[in-house]
Amino acid sequence: MSQQSPHEDGRRATFCRICESFCGLEAEVSGGRIRALLPDGANPHSQGQLCPKGTSFLDVLYDPDRVLTPLRRTGGPGEFTPVSWDEALADIADRLASVLRRDGADAIAAYLGNPNWFGVSAAMSSQPFLAHFGVWKTFSSVTQDAAARLLASHILYGSAFRMPIPDLPRCDFLLAIGANMLVSHGSVLTAPLLREDLDAIAARGRVVVVDPRRTETAGRYEHIFVRPDTDAWLLGAMLNVIFQEGLAQLQGLAQSTVGWEQLRDAVQFLTPDIASDHCGIPAAQIADLARTFAHTPRAVAYGRTGTCRGRFSTLINVFICALNIVAGKFAVPGGWVFGDSPLEGAMPFPSGFEFRETRLGAKPYVGNNLPFGFLIDDILTDGPGRTRALIVASGNMVLTAPGGRELEQALDSLDVFVSLDLYVTETNRFADYILPCTTFLEREDIPLTGLAHMIRPFIQYSDKVIAAVGEARDEHDVWNELAAKLHAHLCAEIGNSRYCHASAPHFEPMAVMDALLRGGGVKVRDPAGVEQPLSIELLKRYPHGLTLADNLTCSNSWSKISHEDGRAHLWNALLDPELERMRATPVAGPGELRLFGRRAPLSINSWMHNSSRLVKSQFPSLMMNSADADARGILDGQRVEVCSISGSMQVSVTVSDEIIAGAVCYPHGWGHRGGWQRANATQGANVNELASKTPGDMLSGSTLLDGIAVTVRRIAEESARTG
Ligand code: SF4
Numbered sequence: 136m137s138q139q140s141p142h143e144d145g146r147r148a149t150f151c152r153i154c155e156s157f158c159g160l161e162a163e164v165s166g167g168r169i170r171a172l173l174p175d176g177a178n179p180h181s182q183g184q185l186c187p188k189g190t191s192f193l194d195v196l197y198d199p200d201r202v203l204t205p206l207r208r209t210g211g212p213g214e215f216t217p218v219s220w221d222e223a224l225a226d227i228a229d230r231l232a233s234v235l236r237r238d239g240a241d242a243i244a245a246y247l248g249n250p251n252w253f254g255v256s257a258a259m260s261s262q263p264f265l266a267h268f269g270v271w272k273t274f275s276s277v278t279q280d281a282a283a284r285l286l287a288s289h290i291l292y293g294s295a296f297r298m299p300i301p302d303l304p305r306c307d308f309l310l311a312i313g314a315n316m317l318v319s320h321g322s323v324l325t326a327p328l329l330r331e332d333l334d335a336i337a338a339r340g341r342v343v344v345v346d347p348r349r350t351e352t353a354g355r356y357e358h359i360f361v362r363p364d365t366d367a368w369l370l371g372a373m374l375n376v377i378f379q380e381g382l383a384q385l386q387g388l389a390q391s392t393v394g395w396e397q398l399r400d401a402v403q404f405l406t407p408d409i410a411s412d413h414c415g416i417p418a419a420q421i422a423d424l425a426r427t428f429a430h431t432p433r434a435v436a437y438g439r440t441g442t443c444r445g446r447f448s449t450l451i452n453v454f455i456c457a458l459n460i461v462a463g464k465f466a467v468p469g470g471w472v473f474g475d476s477p478l479e480g481a482m483p484f485p486s487g488f489e490f491r492e493t494r495l496g497a498k499p500y501v502g503n504n505l506p507f508g509f510l511i512d513d514i515l516t517d518g519p520g521r522t523r524a525l526i527v528a529s530g531n532m533v534l535t536a537p538g539g540r541e542l543e544q545a546l547d548s549l550d551v552f553v554s555l556d557l558y559v560t561e562t563n564r565f566a567d568y569i570l571p572c573t574t575f576l577e578r579e580d581i582p583l584t585g586l587a588h589m590i591r592p593f594i595q596y597s598d599k600v601i602a603a604v605g606e607a608r609d610e611h612d613v614w615n616e617l618a619a620k621l622h623a624h625l626c627a628e629i630g631n632s633r634y635c636h637a638s639a640p641h642f643e644p645m646a647v648m649d650a651l652l653r654g655g656g657v658k659v660r661d662p663a664g665v666e667q668p669l670s671i672e673l674l675k676r677y678p679h680g681l682t683l684a685d686n687l688t689c690s691n692s693w694s695k696i697s698h699e700d701g702r703a704h705l706w707n708a709l710l711d712p713e714l715e716r717m718r719a720t721p722v723a724g725p726g727e728l729r730l731f732g733r734r735a736p737l738s739i740n741s742w743m744h745n746s747s748r749l750v751k752s753q754f755p756s757l758m759m760n761s762a763d764a765d766a767r768g769i770l771d772g773q774r775v776e777v778c779s780i781s782g783s784m785q786v787s788v789t790v791s792d793e794i795i796a797g798a799v800c801y802p803h804g805w806g807h808r809g810g811w812q813r814a815n816a817t818q819g820a821n822v823n824e825l826a827s828k829t830p831g832d833m834l835s836g837s838t839l840l841d842g843i844a845v846t847v848r849r850i851a852e853e854s855a856r857t858g
Pocket of ligand 1: 151152153154155156157158184185186187188189190320327
């Protein structure tokens with residue numbers, strides 16, 4: 136079956152790009168419109184698995200609130216009028232050129248939101264544009280949920296862009312920390328059959344979930360309650376037990392790592408008793424967990440979002456990697472391994488970390504991301520090099536990043552603010568222009584971000600299923616056009632190669648992908664049985680996707696370490712002050728409450744909250760343990776005020792023993808007041824207003840979102856869930 140053209144009626148194979156699972160979809164097309172999105176049972180990767188967000192995506196595609204023509208701000212926040220693409224791009228180019236002439240590239244910043252990484256068009260084109268004009272002040276959602284993961288990879292493996300994954304299909308003991316895998320569907324992990332994989336592990340061994348809440352994942356498997364933001368104590372103590380009891384694989388450590396003695400000495404103070412005081416897990420259970428982990432041949436520790444949003448996130452992520460390596464679980468089947476990306480041979484893996492000197496002091500620069508709070512300060516602090524222009528692609532920072540009202544004030548004070556988006560959001564209502572972009576159903580793609588994280592190596596090409604709706608354009612077309620108006624010709628620099636198009640002054644990301652695939656070194660058999668290098672042309676002959684291998688190689692993970700000495704570095708002097716900070720941290724006192732976040736199965740940050748079928752059953756509330764509620768005289772459903780040093784919110788309470796005492800939790804991405812009517816009608820508050828713009832994890836510049844100290848007090852006698 137070959138790919139059909141956009142507008143052709145019939146069933147069209149494609150894949151979802153809302154999250155990292157990249158599940159196979161079939162789109163029912165008639166008359167140029169998609170009538171239904173269905174699971175693709177012929178997709179070998181997802182085998183018909185699909186979550187409700189995937190099938191609900193039609194609500195976004197044909198949403199009457201979707202921005203389908205360029206908008207120019209004409210008044211206060213949220214007041215826009217439609218303009219032509221030419222008019223918008225010409226004015227934006229003039230204004231950017233004027234900022235560049237007056238203040239240079241230091242005065243331009245960019246924020247690339249999470250959806251940027253889920254499609255080739257956006258992921259491949261923003262960087263060439265920014266690099267061409269020397270824009271280095273780049274920000275993203277990474278400092279809200281992944282910077283520590285990247286920094287740990289820089290320390291351990293020599294590149295922030297090398298991220299190991301758990302080899303779930305062959306694992307017998309999975310220790311999942313801060314990861315609600317059944318709801319997130321995997322993060323830094325592409326495994327659309329996750330439930331089946333976890334069930335299979337539980338059937339032959341154990342899945343142990345460490346979380347302050349009995350999440351959907353914890354409830355299905357074994358659960359250990361932990362206090363928010365204390366994973367560093369648990370993991371450090373497990374490492375200590377493994378070293379003290381002779382369970383470390385010392386021969387392997389001596390041969391393949393450096394710094395293991397420093398790591399051993401660093402965690403020596405972390406006895407299970409000390410860790411227990413902090414994390415609330417009994418000392419005997421911590422020691423037993425360490426022993427079981429070490430003794431199980433096919434075991435792996437995996438941590439995700441919850442491990443990246445606390446005060447010691449870099450230490451935690453280093454400890455997770457170290458635990459796997461010290462116990463001999465790295466580069467082995469069922470353990471902690473690097474994926475087998477078909478782009479492996481064509482991609483560079485630079486260090487991805489440095490401290491950048493800025494006009495407001497040195498800042499961590501992790502995977503090209505500065506701490507988010509710096510953006511606010513840089514806009515609002517007068518002086519040479521101050522940010523005056525901001526380009527935001529698919530980012531709704533007002534609901535998903537710290538800063539609250541100060542962030543809004545900063546956004547509204549810019550000379551130029553351009554947003555590429557699908558909606559008028561809480562963030563881009565302050566923009567000068569909103570430029571409408573295509574959804575994944577309107578553009579061609581491969582699952583770029585997932586290629587290195589697939590637990591079963593797989594690749595798929597999808598052509599656009601339908602032509603762009605309205606005047607929406609692919610992101611790369613927008614960056615190209617803007618560059619052209621600024622008299623620039625975009626090229627991608629990847630490793631030592633430069634990808635330009637001599638024949639047309641137009642940067643084509645899919646042509647670059649094709650070159651990378653051909654240069655990646657992977658060969659497969661075409662449908663006629665002839666071996667060929669991977670290419671887009673070849674992939675078009677497999678519309679439901681192509682399985683590249685049944686399992687991960689695993690043993691090649693050591694060879695993928697980017698450090699010059701080829702070894703894993705288990706300690707780095709950067710961690711010394713972090714360890715001291717941790718040692719000086721007191722145990723949480725009685726009555727203290729720590730706020731952390733949670734994911735909802737039908738939400739994906741803030742951006743699908745205009746889908747009625749997804750939000751109609753969602754009523755965000757503050758989850759609180761019954762002991763904490765009783766101590767404050769709070770009943771289920773009552774309204775409360777939650778205060779931190781940065782802000783406050785009024786919400787209703789759900790009293791539940793699904794959450795550990797001493798903590799409260801609330802989902803993020805709510806509190807809508809943009810140009811999306813259904814979202815605006817939802818209940819809930821913007822929990823990120825309680826977050827400080829000062830990083831919680833100093834080393835990675837990550838925002839403190841899990842473990843914010845709060846007070847909660849009842850504000851009204853009201854039992855209905857009204858907010
Ligand atoms: S799990 Fe992710 S990729 Fe799969 S359908 Fe849901 S949102 Fe889409």
